[in-house]
Amino acid sequence: MARFFMAGTNLAGGTVIIRGRDAEHVKVLRLKPGEDVVICDGQGTDYKCRLVMADKEQAQAEVVEVVPCPAEPSVKVTVLCGLPKGDKTEYIIQKCVEAGAHEILFFQSRRCVARPDAPEKKLERWQRISEEAAKQSGRGIIPKVDWIGEFADALNLAIQKDLGLFLYETGERESLNAVLDSNRHIETLALITGPEGGFAPFEADLARITGLHICSMGERILRCETAPVVALTAAMYATGNLG
């Protein structure tokens, strides 16, 4: 069923006015009065609607049912990644949105090879990738994508969640399986993964001191763009959000 986020849409008294890009989209899809569409408010609520009118400039639909978007997981996962090189960032955004992330935040850490002068410039593009992936996968929100600055900012955000996991490749670690199995009823979760070169030992030490769980995902070494997707999927599985 065709799915729209609220942009260009106006909701009042059981009738929805669809304008702008969304109205064009209705036209492109050749949707006719009588057909059903879902309009999502981007806050996790779906408005199931029936089209009553559609012309070049706008479309109108009546609200049939208001439901929580079934695709939104019960746990809000903040994915925090050391900024990787090139298009890996876009890959992480697309796959993490599909896999159910609540927000995806990038930061700079000691071994980041990518050192963009102004990652802020990329924000618009990153957010558009999130929006496209959210539409395609039927999400009820458009996950926020942001640049948060330094490693310490990532730690600071992570310790405010119900559970904060720091994925690390060596040394003394807990098993991701064990930690998630013991925390199946969390509402918020932070996952921190590193850039291509991984984290420096002092960064792992800092994470440990702040109270994050230093976790292993097993002996297979995952690429920096694979690790967040695997960790996020494990979290979805552990919390019963994978079917």
Next chain:
Amino acid sequence: MARFFMAGTNLAGGTVIIRGRDAEHVKVLRLKPGEDVVICDGQGTDYKCRLVMADKEQAQAEVVEVVPCPAEPSVKVTVLCGLPKGDKTEYIIQKCVEAGAHEILFFQSRRCVARPDAPEKKLERWQRISEEAAKQSGRGIIPKVDWIGEFADALNLAIQKDLGLFLYETGERESLNAVLDSNRHIETLALITGPEGGFAPFEADLARITGLHICSMGERILRCETAPVVALTAAMYATGNLG
């Protein structure tokens, strides 16, 4: 630590002779006598060795310890994918090798858009991607990548495993969470995922009749190249192979 698969390597009586491409690799890495390397037989066994000699043509190492490769999961997962378009195939291979697949097999189903005349021609390239990903992620085998032909061949392979899951987007399905949670001690598993357009209803019916579990991964619609990685990761998590 530097890691080699057995190609060009000869193992006899506690001493390893490294030849060919692997010997060149030793040279490129500037490894010196006294340094440790791991030589993997590609069957899941690691030979921890110490270099005793290295010159242009070959290197010699003495075996210090023989251990099962710790990166190999306890469950052998066969990933079966409806052939997607373009470079999605390569993406699936790389990510599934990292995530722990035992083998990755492609087949043709009704809605496959990609209809290569001779997928056999691509096998060499596919296998090389698997080998590179296996080395990079520290695997103990080079997962086999193959073209197996028709949808029915995929079903036939899947029903021979301890558990066979058919990931499908609509209709009556079991939860992936529930099915995997009830099958944590399997030794072999098959995961079948579809091409871009998903499976035709008759294909899902056939899968059900053959005894496969028709499974949902939740309400989020995953791209055809994301679904196998997510399903595989869930299986790794459920069977205790994720740290």
